[in-house]
Amino acid sequence: MKVLVPVKRVIDYNVKVRVKADGAGVDLANVKMSMNPFDEIAVEEAIRLKEAGKVDEVVVVSIGVEKAQETLRTALAMGADRAILVVATDDVHNDIEPLAVAKILKKIVEKEEPGIVICGKQAIDNDLNATGQMLSALLGWSQATFASELSIEGDKAIVTREVDGGLQTIKVNLPSVVTVDLRLNEPRYASLPNIMKAKKKPLDVVNAEDLGVDVSPRLKIKNTGEPEARAAGIKVGSVDELVEKLKEMGAV
């Protein structure tokens, strides 16, 4: 069985986001970009499935600008076997919407025929939390979102999910789309020899147009602004003073 893992190139988790003053968006020029942290967890899980003999091949795919090649190379250095880059825009500020991403992924799935797709539950840039569910819908497959445990047993996957009050375990038919949550695993770092080896692994490049998918957005971004600022308050010297202040404000 083959596993397909979509990965997204996003602003690095540790970079402070700067909102452009003209409301046009977040400045992504010359900032450090990395693999979406949830997608790293998805890549790690796929590699572990391969190491456990549950799958034979790990294929990673990224959709976006040409530079997303770097993100794919990172996944290859972690241990993925092969990569596909779908170039859908030449501007890093042009975020391809999950619906279009899901349509592109559907085309890739039809060609590659994986037994399971494992993806991050959300990207830390648009925070939409949608691509996995949308892909599952378009394929007519089962879905298991927010996974904190995954095991493959024959033609089913058993997935423990993070739900509002705790955990839920479900059994889904394969093929399936699984989206991963933070606590599924801790992704490995790529070693230097593996980074060198990754440069020689196959990476195919295709264009979104060639796949016949319209990537024009459904949501027009009218404005991107700073959130309402919250002024720093005061430091109090003692517990008594704190309780007094809270009482004054009617907070307790």
Next chain:
Amino acid sequence: MAVLILAELNGNQLSEDATAKAVSAAKELGEVHVLCASSDCSGAAQSAAKLSGVAKVLCIDSGVFGNGMAEPIADLVVSISDDYEHIIAPATNSAKNILPRVAALLDVMVITDITAVVNSNTFERPIYAGNAIQTVESSDQKKVISVRTANFEAVAASGNANIENINSGIVSSLSEWMEDKVAASDRPELTSAGAVVSGGRGVGSDTDFAMIEKLADKLGAAVGASRAAVDSGYAPNDWQVGQTGKVVAPDLYVAVGISGAIQHLAGMRTSKVIVAINTDPDAPIFTKADYGIVGDLFKIVPLLTEEFKKTLS
């Protein structure tokens, strides 16, 4: 056209606070209908019918929808979607699972976690962990939307809507529910509590987390945790407050031993009053807190608990 709200159910009971906040976001957009789908959900339908501003409740009593599985519920919503321009649910994990599937089946973009309704096509939503707020205008015929409940006031329970029982031939063959592990608690629910006490890595261990719980219980508060505390095993997953956990906006938020990473701040920055207790005077949490105490939380928290015991009893 009317608005369809997917009721948030906990088993066969209505999660009234979350659903009432979604109704509040939806009521400007058209006549509000609420869908309750579960086994034995007539009680939930009756609670939904009382929510002010609801015109009709659709109740479908079927085990197929009993455990909140996304595939059959998405099919159900799509099957009745002709009459609706907006399909809305509170942004709970349950709705986050279902709504994007609904949107893809309708060939529309989902709009998640909205914090404000500008007009019937235009909405505000946070991006980059709340570090920016985006205003988006949808060009789709139907809008599928999840609502960040912390940003909307719940409607009152003073209505009296009609309940219409409906049927569907939808079957579920793709997935199967096995087990829920949900901890029972007498504490208020995290996302609707009036006060929240959260602990971070500074608390140091799961046994010491009891101190946080004690303070919370004294205040009648829910207990939260930072991602660091959850990852370290001090607190269960569903206590996590932040970008990828729960978003809360209580009247009082007490952050204990939490440094204040942006991912955590994204989950609590709209709280009315924020109190921070931390040993590090430069911790970023102090830049957001109304009141901060620099010091050893192991001394301060018991003192504070004691003080509240005196003043609140």
